Amino acid sequence: DSGVTQTPKHLITATGQRVTLRCSPRSGDLSVYWYQQSLDQGLQFLIQYYNGEERAKGNILERFSAQQFPDLHSELNLSSLELGDSALYFCASSGVGDNEQFFGPGTRLTVL
Amino acid sequence: ELKVEQNPLFLSMQEGKNYTIYCNYSTTSDRLYWYRQDPGKSLESLFVLLSNGAVKQEGRLMASLDTKARLSTLHITAAVHDLSATYFCAVLNYGGSQGNLIFGKGTKLSVKP
Numbered sequence: 025d026s027g028v029t030q031t032p033k034h035l036i037t038a039t040g041q042r043v044t045l046r047c048s049p050r051s052g053d054l055s056v057y058w059y060q061q062s063l064d065q066g067l068q069f070l071i072q073y074y075n076g077e078e079r080a081k082g083n084i085l086e087r088f089s090a091q092q093f094p095d096l097h098s099e100l101n102l103s104s105l106e107l108g109d110s111a112l113y114f115c116a117s118s119g120v121g122d123n124e125q126f127f128g129p130g131t132r133l134t135v136l
Numbered sequence: 137e138l139k140v141e142q143n144p145l146f147l148s149m150q151e152g153k154n155y156t157i158y159c160n161y162s163t164t165s166d167r168l169y170w171y172r173q174d175p176g177k178s179l180e181s182l183f184v185l186l187s188n189g190a191v192k193q194e195g196r197l198m199a200s201l202d203t204k205a206r207l208s209t210l211h212i213t214a215a216v217h218d219l220s221a222t223y224f225c226a227v228l229n230y231g232g233s234q235g236n237l238i239f240g241k242g243t244k245l246s247v248k249p
């Protein structure tokens with residue numbers, strides 16, 4: 025158990041809908057990262073937050089957005105969902121020092 | 137743009153044999169990470185390599201980093217079935233406060249009796 029929690033574990037929804045994925049980092053970690061894992065694209069970095077502020081953006085679609093709240097939990101919002109958005113979404117957190125990132129169990133999103 | 141290449145992508149080994157997985161990356165970075173992923177599961181951190189020449193070992197796995205060659209290796213000694221999984225290397229892409237990871241495509245290892 026990495027100490028990073030994610031909810032929900034599974035999510036099934038329809039095209040065009042909007043969903044919110046939630047992540048709680050390890051106690052004391054200020055950085056939260058979101059990654060998407062799919063068969064064709066592999067593991068792709070989406071976005072990073074540090075202590076409530078956006079710090080880096082990767083291959084995140086405009087339909088996707090995220091935020092980190094004062095209690096350091098983070099939410100990833102996915103809207104106007106398409107079939108191709110079906111994937112595993114991981115949240116990771118890290119503290120200071122060696123930048124080691126600890127991954128949560130993931131949310132499996134299925135868009136029908 | 138930082139790119140990370142792993143090879144091989146698929147590896148079928150017999151128990152008791154040795155093999156090496158290679159991870160090459162395209163631009164300067166001095167931090168490299170190895171993760172293991174079992175099917176349908178999360179990523180488990182195996183090794184953190186922080187400097188040129190770093191070598192770390194845990195059980196039958198040993199990882200090394202050559203920052204000048206931009207190469208890391210994950211060596212498997214006397215493989216056992218429990219090592220069957222997908223192994224990812226990831227390189228720290230400096231940016232923002234701490235940087236994000238750029239992952240290789242992963243090496244799917246299957247150890248057969």
